[in-house]
Amino acid sequence: MSKIRILLADDHAVLRAGLKLLINGQPDMEVAGEATTGHETLVAARELVLDLVLLDISMPGMSGLEALRQMKREQPELVVLVLTMHEDVDYLRQALGAGAAGYVPKSAADVELLSALRAVVRGGVYIHPSHTKTLLEEMLSQGKTVRGGPGDPLDALSDREREVLRLVALGHTNAQIAEQLCLSVKTVESYRARMMEKLGLRSRAALVRYALERGLVS
Secondary structure: OOOEEEEEEOOOHHHHHHHHHHHHOOOOEEEEEEEOOHHHHHHHHHHOOOOEEEEOOOOOOOOHHHHHHHHHHHOOOOEEEEEEOOOOHHHHHHHHHHOOOEEEEOOOOHHHHHHHHHHHHOOOOEEOHHHHHHHHHHHHHOOOOOOOOOOOHHHHOOHHHHHHHHHHHOOOOHHHHHHHHOOOHHHHHHHHHHHHHHHOOOOHHHHHHHHHHOOOOO
16 A cells, blocks of 8 residues: 655754654655745645645745645645644635635644644545634624525535535545445535536635635534
8 A cells, every 4th residue: 555645845854753653653655855934835836746744834935825826736635734833813814815725833733733634635624623613603693694696606515515515524535424324425526526516616715615604514
């Protein structure tokens, strides 16, 4: 079985050493490279064969967010998981908007990080529960509702499509959604494709952001 090849992008040597020890200790993962700046991250992403980039937001020179945007422009299919000390939900919005597949605080436990890595590399989306809670509370305080005005594209979704959208936003993979809803994985993929077309969205991260903004997860 081939291992998940991960690029560690963080300017703190001690943290990288700890992450490398943790990741290389897993039977299904390995650290394929390291980077300490945004520029080094871009170069490594171009030159290495990778499955995933574990990216810090705050790095010298080019920020992690700018590196993320550039990587996604060059390699739209590259999976990027943000690992950061920033708890501000605005950074989460920016990261998802730039194409990140997940957002994990550095305060998270090792087991949470490993779960996040495995989830996003399988095509899922991972948002730490503390951030999801903050987003939901913020939307409630601002009085955001699920439905918009006339012609709202959300109204075009069937009940099943809306349920699939909710489960995607909660970070479930296609296989997990299929099991929960007693559907085939192919059927779930079809629902997701139709949803994205109806909503005018192009990535899982965009689906998650949309579901959070519209209050579809609780």
